[in-house]
Amino acid sequence: MVFEFDMSMTWRETWYFLFAKKVCPKCSGPLERQIATHNEGFGWRQDGLDFDYGHKTKATVSYDCRHCTVSYPIGQLCSGQAA
Ligand SMILES: [Zn+2]
Numbered sequence: 001m002v003f004e005f006d007m008s009m010t011w012r013e014t015w016y017f018l019f020a021k022k023v024c025p026k027c028s029g030p031l032e033r034q035i036a037t038h039n040e041g042f043g044w045r046q047d048g049l050d051f052d053y054g055h056k057t058k059a060t061v062s063y064d065c066r067h068c069t070v071s072y073p074i075g076q077l078c079s080g081q082a083a
Pocket residue numbers: 024025026027028029065066067068069
């Protein structure tokens with residue numbers, strides 16, 4: 001069974017998602033992962049080389065800092081990091 005998420009993440013975001021230490025850029029506090037799925041209605045979706053018709057969902061990943069009450073999209077975190 002495969003997750004029906006279309007994460008559409010770049011390799012940078014994937015790396016961050018899997019391996020990076022998630023801390024707040026402002027307060028260095030721990031971040032909580034939030035995965036929001038959006039229902040985009042019915043339509044054609046692609047699974048590898050196969051297409052089928054059904055519910056389309058899209059997932060976006062963000063990280064929340066409770067201390068700052070800020071939510072950072074994953075794209076912002078992985079590109080704004082000083083390696
Ligand atoms: Zn913070």
